[in-house]
Amino acid sequence: MSQPAVRVRDLVKAFEVTRKSPGLAGALKGLFRAETTTLTAVDRVSFDLDRGEMVGYIGPNGAGKSTTIKMLTGILTPTSGEVSALGFVPWRDRRAYTKSIGVVFGQRTQLWWDIAVVESFQLLREIYGVSEADYARRMKVFDDLLDVGRLLPQPVRKLSLGERMRCDLAASLLHEPTLLFLDEPTIGLDVVAKANVRSFLKEANRRLSTTVILTTHDLDDIEELCERVVLIDHGQVLWDGSLRGLRDRHLPEARIRFDLNPIPADDPAELAVGPWRAARVSQGRYQIVVDKREVSTADVLREVVRDLPVLDLAVGEPDIEEVVARIYRENAALRKPAEDALAEGAAPGVVAHRGVRRG
Amino acid sequence: MKSLRFHGRLLALYFAQYVKARLAYRADFATAVLASFLGTAASFSVVLLLFSRFPHLAGWSFPEIVFLYGFSLLPYGLFSVLSLNLYEFADRYLVEGRFDRILLRPVSPLFQIYFESFRLESLQEVVTGTVAIAWAVSRLPDLSPLGLALLPLWAVFGAVIYLSVFGILTASSFWIEDRVGLAPPVFNLMAFGRYPITIYDLKVKVLLSTVIPFAFASFYPTTLALKRADFTPFFWAVPAVAILFALLNRALWRRGIARYGSTGS
Numbered sequence: 001m002s003q004p005a006v007r008v009r010d011l012v013k014a015f016e017v018t019r020k021s022p023g024l025a026g027a028l029k030g031l032f033r034a035e036t037t038t039l040t041a042v043d044r045v046s047f048d049l050d051r052g053e054m055v056g057y058i059g060p061n062g063a064g065k066s067t068t069i070k071m072l073t074g075i076l077t078p079t080s081g082e083v084s085a086l087g088f089v090p091w092r093d094r095r096a097y098t099k100s101i102g103v104v105f106g107q108r109t110q111l112w113w114d115i116a117v118v119e120s121f122q123l124l125r126e127i128y129g130v131s132e133a134d135y136a137r138r139m140k141v142f143d144d145l146l147d148v149g150r151l152l153p154q155p156v157r158k159l160s161l162g163e164r165m166r167c168d169l170a171a172s173l174l175h176e177p178t179l180l181f182l183d184e185p186t187i188g189l190d191v192v193a194k195a196n197v198r199s200f201l202k203e204a205n206r207r208l209s210t211t212v213i214l215t216t217h218d219l220d221d222i223e224e225l226c227e228r229v230v231l232i233d234h235g236q237v238l239w240d241g242s243l244r245g246l247r248d249r250h251l252p253e254a255r256i257r258f259d260l261n262p263i264p265a266d267d268p269a270e271l272a273v274g275p276w277r278a279a280r281v282s283q284g285r286y287q288i289v290v291d292k293r294e295v296s297t298a299d300v301l302r303e304v305v306r307d308l309p310v311l312d313l314a315v316g317e318p319d320i321e322e323v324v325a326r327i328y329r330e331n332a333a334l335r336k337p338a339e340d341a342l343a344e345g346a347a348p349g350v351v352a353h354r355g356v357r358r359g
Numbered sequence: 360m361k362s363l364r365f366h367g368r369l370l371a372l373y374f375a376q377y378v379k380a381r382l383a384y385r386a387d388f389a390t391a392v393l394a395s396f397l398g399t400a401a402s403f404s405v406v407l408l409l410f411s412r413f414p415h416l417a418g419w420s421f422p423e424i425v426f427l428y429g430f431s432l433l434p435y436g437l438f439s440v441l442s443l444n445l446y447e448f449a450d451r452y453l454v455e456g457r458f459d460r461i462l463l464r465p466v467s468p469l470f471q472i473y474f475e476s477f478r479l480e481s482l483q484e485v486v487t488g489t490v491a492i493a494w495a496v497s498r499l500p501d502l503s504p505l506g507l508a509l510l511p512l513w514a515v516f517g518a519v520i521y522l523s524v525f526g527i528l529t530a531s532s533f534w535i536e537d538r539v540g541l542a543p544p545v546f547n548l549m550a551f552g553r554y555p556i557t558i559y560d561l562k563v564k565v566l567l568s569t570v571i572p573f574a575f576a577s578f579y580p581t582t583l584a585l586k587r588a589d590f591t592p593f594f595w596a597v598p599a600v601a602i603l604f605a606l607l608n609r610a611l612w613r614r615g616i617a618r619y620g621s622t623g624s
Contacts, residue, residue, distance in 0.1 A: 077620040099465045110460050115380040
């Protein structure tokens, strides 16, 4: 394997935050003695991205996702640690580096607000030195896949969120970057627009083997696009691997859901199936949650079909949202004792907090 | 050199795109030009009124004052065309987070801040100033041809001085969370440059020739044409002052951007 496209080692970002006491007295006090606390937004994060990989970078609000992305794109300088991306140190070689990356911040456009979309594209063409021929060819592709053609004459401020996002995506790929950062690329989009954006990204990744790092709240994005996820919470990497592995490790469950015919006369809240219990979901419909570490789903299925008058049956897995929610909860529970200890040791009135403000 | 060509082409394109967007609303633009012109006319008429009473002011004749005033509109107009974003930098770029986008493009951040939008209507000041100078020249028989020939270039240096001073003030938003800032009082100082510096007392003279070097932007550049030999060294110092303040501005922005990189705000 050649060198990774992105190599991150022990990346740390800490912010000094001035604590403001409430009220006028507090403001006056702040004039003389400002209390500062250090917030560690990103705490020794390490990972590698191979060329052409599409990786989901996920975590709850304030986990340090955006701070990491800002360091990887060169906007922020880390407190310590190393990043080598496409052979550059992002914050040091910012100008040269930004020529070979694309960035989409879903919340804000990178296009010029008041001018027509096509004029924004022309400015970008000039900035990135894209030839006329390449420009024409790429615009054709964007029109085919994202249907941006008819949006071109309109000023950005008149576009809907979905339209704007499509234009932003096209803009970020106009110079065919080797590395693409997407921060919430489907935020606020409807189902159709989301599907379009996802298939566009898949296509771009396949055709150009662009390395993509994607942060999102919408885990469906991840399920559809990414083989691999890096999950962070409180600035630390909790998981780096496949989505399947994440599920198997943290929520190794299968759900067997079945409808009975005839419906049991007493409509019980629970049914016994061998050693397992099926909980009533609605009238005539029950569910067994199988712990895959203890028994195979097939064994349970066999017994269900043998013992009960099953009309219809489906086996499902917890969706990724659930898995991730479980991990956050476990992590919070794990951290709690440590935080309590920290708070006790700190001066009265100062809340020691290793948590993070930034997302 | 390559970078200069790249930025020059980019500037032309930024400007063209902005003009197109602006002219899409023709009536709106015409109103803005008219309003801007009325503002200039109003402040000019104060000078006219003042001098209709006194044929000479501190040894300066009426046409000379018109020449001075007319010239002061050139650097000021250029500055006004380009300074729109400076005023909004703290709010629109730092608070709203647009500055991230600036840093993500392979173009000098300061270049983007100055040239991302224009106050097009202020070009009328350059036109008005030129007309005033032309009238004054017709009334002043004994002008230095070299001084006249250098006026346009010196107007550009003057604009660089204004842009740099306000660039420096704007860069302070990287350190100070101050919504009002120093810009408005300094802005008012620009008006001082419209009159001969000889009418002010020493303190003002020193101020306008040092820390806030506005005399180098609008008064000293006229002195060669008007053959005021005692100011000749100041006239020739104009390019140096402009370059000095431009470098200062650039250095401060570099440090500000480095600070932004470590604090994210």
